[in-house]
Amino acid sequence: MSGDETLLDIAKRNFVTAETMMKLVEADDGYLNVVGYHAEQAIELAIKHYLETHGIKYPMTHDISQLTARIPDEAMEPFEDIENSAANITNMEAKTRYIKNYRLSRRIVEKALHQAEGIIKWLANESAGDKDK
Secondary structure (H helix, E strand, C coil): CCCCCCHHHHHHHHHHHHHHHHCCCCCCCCHHHHHHHHHHHHHHHHHHHHHHHCCCCCCCCCCHHHHHCCCCHHHCHHHHHHHHCHHHHHHHHHCCCCCCCCCCCHHHHHHHHHHHHHHHHHHHHHHHHHHHC
């Protein structure tokens, strides 16, 4: 990729990784943690992309609540479902890497994948709209 890579590009790669790994869950539910981790990364990076492209400074954190708190109220609508699930999404990054025998629930992981896909598509459309201006 050229030097104009964005956080949205990285978010998309994490989402594709999560989707790909989801196919392995039937054989080994330990992959739920890997999927959850990459879904969290996709969401986190997508939010950071939004903040960065709108000139909003953000802390170097994985805490989704801290990141969504930076989004102005008038722009919050596309992020509301993510904000409501922030604790679960943040746990996907925090708990899945070091706690042995910890497993995320399939329902929560599938919801996070859906949320990641939705926000990435919305941001891609928003970015495309900016290019048309």
